[in-house]
Amino acid sequence: MMRLLHTLLRNVASGPVTRRYPKVPLVPVAGARGDLRLLVDRCTFCTACAVRCPAGALEVDRKARTWTFNPYRCIYCHYCVEICPFHALEMAPLGREPAAAKATVTETGAAPVPSPSRGTGAASPA
Amino acid sequence: MVLLYHVALGVQMRHLGLRQNGGVAFPSVSGVLPGAWLYENEIQDQFEVTFAGLTPDYGGKLFLRRDVSGTPWGAPRG
Amino acid sequence: MVIPFGPQHPSLVEPIHMQLEVEGDTVLGVRPAFGFVHRGLEKLAEKRDWRQNVYLVERTCGICSFIHSLGYCLALEDLLGVEVPPRADLLRVMWGELHRIQSHYLWLGLLADAVGFESLFMQTWRNRERVLDLNELTAGNRIVVSMCRVGGTARDLDAEMLDRVEATLDAAESEFGPVEHTFREDGGIARRLVGLGRITREEALGLGAVGPVLRATGEASDSRLLGYAGYGRLQVAPVTQAGGDAYARLLVRLGEIRQSMALLRQVLPLLRQEPGETLVPVRKDPTAGEALSRVEQPRGELIYYVRATGGKLLDRVRIRTPTFANLPALVHMVPGNEIGQVPALVLSIDPCVSCTER
Numbered sequence: 001m002m003r004l005l006h007t008l009l010r011n012v013a014s015g016p017v018t019r020r021y022p023k024v025p026l027v028p029v030a031g032a033r034g035d036l037r038l039l040v041d042r043c044t045f046c047t048a049c050a051v052r053c054p055a056g057a058l059e060v061d062r063k064a065r066t067w068t069f070n071p072y073r074c075i076y077c078h079y080c081v082e083i084c085p086f087h088a089l090e091m092a093p094l095g096r097e098p099a100a101a102k103a104t105v106t107e108t109g110a111a112p113v114p115s116p117s118r119g120t121g122a123a124s125p126a
Numbered sequence: 127m128v129l130l131y132h133v134a135l136g137v138q139m140r141h142l143g144l145r146q147n148g149g150v151a152f153p154s155v156s157g158v159l160p161g162a163w164l165y166e167n168e169i170q171d172q173f174e175v176t177f178a179g180l181t182p183d184y185g186g187k188l189f190l191r192r193d194v195s196g197t198p199w200g201a202p203r204g
Numbered sequence: 205m206v207i208p209f210g211p212q213h214p215s216l217v218e219p220i221h222m223q224l225e226v227e228g229d230t231v232l233g234v235r236p237a238f239g240f241v242h243r244g245l246e247k248l249a250e251k252r253d254w255r256q257n258v259y260l261v262e263r264t265c266g267i268c269s270f271i272h273s274l275g276y277c278l279a280l281e282d283l284l285g286v287e288v289p290p291r292a293d294l295l296r297v298m299w300g301e302l303h304r305i306q307s308h309y310l311w312l313g314l315l316a317d318a319v320g321f322e323s324l325f326m327q328t329w330r331n332r333e334r335v336l337d338l339n340e341l342t343a344g345n346r347i348v349v350s351m352c353r354v355g356g357t358a359r360d361l362d363a364e365m366l367d368r369v370e371a372t373l374d375a376a377e378s379e380f381g382p383v384e385h386t387f388r389e390d391g392g393i394a395r396r397l398v399g400l401g402r403i404t405r406e407e408a409l410g411l412g413a414v415g416p417v418l419r420a421t422g423e424a425s426d427s428r429l430l431g432y433a434g435y436g437r438l439q440v441a442p443v444t445q446a447g448g449d450a451y452a453r454l455l456v457r458l459g460e461i462r463q464s465m466a467l468l469r470q471v472l473p474l475l476r477q478e479p480g481e482t483l484v485p486v487r488k489d490p491t492a493g494e495a496l497s498r499v500e501q502p503r504g505e506l507i508y509y510v511r512a513t514g515g516k517l518l519d520r521v522r523i524r525t526p527t528f529a530n531l532p533a534l535v536h537m538v539p540g541n542e543i544g545q546v547p548a549l550v551l552s553i554d555p556c557v558s559c560t561e562r
Contacts, residue, residue, distance in 0.1 A: 017330050029337075033344040054256040077259040077350050082358070132496065132507065135409070136425050139498070161412030161532035189239035189561070198247060 028093035033076045035096040040107045042088035049080035065109035154180040215318045215547035218557035234538045245562040253516035265559045270303045271501045273352035275508040278497035280354045283490045291480040292356035293434035301464040306335040307502035308457045311554045319396045331379045338372045356483035397451040401537040401549045413533040414526045415504020419444045420452035427500035450552035503554045525559035
């Protein structure tokens with residue numbers, strides 16, 4: 001009886017143990033695997049991430065310099081982040097926000113800077 | 127097709143292989159190991175093999191729906 | 205008269221279908237039908253290269269996923285001839301035991317719910333959250349931690365993280381006390397479970413039962429005694445009971461939570477004292493061969509059989525899950541009981557139907 005009373009008072013005094021999401025925003029945990037983002041300045045569109053993704057969530061067009069991510073196929077396994085040779089991918093600690101419709105995320109890289117011509121002295125493209 | 131049997135008791139395990147060249151009918155071990163019926167029924171569902179003497183025998187319909195014909199892996203390879 | 209149990213049932217977390225032939229209130233026979241959560245994982249594993257398969261197999265089960273990836277990685281490491289660094293072995297034990305604790309907590313909660321003790325179910329799952337938060341802190345995700353790689357583990361833990369693991373373990377142990385006490389002392393749970401689904405040791409061995417179902421009949425069989433990963437360095441004594449019924453299985457799982465906490469206490473000092481690398485790079489594909497690994501999942505012995513013929517893709521991946529091994533024992537146990545007892549009976553073997561049907 002006393003233990004029951006003690007438990008009752010303790011439960012009344014302490015708050016709820018469940019998270020009050022979405023009223024209270026989630027607290028991100030460092031290192032958690034969430035939404036994938038591309039640091040487009042580092043990306044060389046080598047397609048390594050698209051080849052390795054187990055779920056087929058990434059598409060990379062090397063010529064057009066586009067990186068397309070389908071967040072609804074992503075399984076948050078972190079493989080792409082680990083194998084990117086240029087460390088151009090990162091995972092935010094929280095998942096993406098709820099959305100009304102499915103959409104893919106596309107990043108386009110800047111046009112490659114032409115390297116200075118060597119040798120013949122022919123005019124280089126601007 | 128090679129059928130592999132891995133039998134364990136505690137930390138010991140024995141591996142046996144039963145090879146049948148081109149055959150698809152295997153003898154069942156459910157008379158010796160009563161619990162083998164589930165394994166053999168599953169193989170019947172997945173590959174086109176049969177086990178003679180299997181009890182209980184669900185005829186390839188334990189995992190597959192009754193209206194499905196054929197098996198996911200098809201005929202055994204090699 | 206035939207009454208269908210499942211595929212939807214309030215006590216079932218996952219769909220399983222059994223047609224019960226009943227006479228009055230007593231079940232005379234069972235005709236099972238499975239396949240409601242079949243995802244074709246074994247066939248999919250032949251279409252992904254062996255590195256991507258780690259992410260595939262750990263999603264076989266949503267409760268014990270790390271141990272699936274551990275079994276697969278052990279089989280691949282055997283095939284490739286890769287030696288895993290000792291620190292990675294210890295980290296694998298750590299995450300494996302954390303998974304065992306949260307899996308048993310999940311089952312305890314479901315059992316409490318099945319016998320009607322809902323507040324205990326909520327307490328148990330609240331305690332479980334502490335372990336899941338620890339998973340998120342150390343590994344990045346609550347259950348599907350993706351920490352096992354062929355060649356070691358993906359992350360290392362520094363001293364500060366180990367301190368937090370230890371603090372969480374202290375809190376989890378003190379919270380487990382009242383929950384364990386309630387499970388052991390409550391008369392209602394005992395009345396529902398004592399004598400339910402009793403099998404003898406010989407029957408369990410003949411039917412191929414594994415894990416707590418086998419250990420509750422008195423057989424001291426535990427795959428961790430094989431000494432894979434870091435278990436070779438730790439003291440593992442299988443938790444056994446003699447009753448063979450559902451109550452004995454409950455006591456075995458309660459004892460295993462304590463055992464997992466004790467194993468974590470053994471592993472943490474070793475992790476503090478022995479630095480080292482945690483991942484060995486593996487650059488070559490497996491040559492032709494086959495390998496088999498046996499690991500102890502919370503539900504029993506899990507076997508991975510892997511066959512390669514050279515190249516990136518594997519020829520055959522066969523997963524023999526413990527619930528698959530326990531199903532013949534379950535089908536043997538059900539006849540003779542009343543219909544009202546069937547949900548608690550099915551739950552007492554800790555069925556993980558996703559594992560069974562991969």
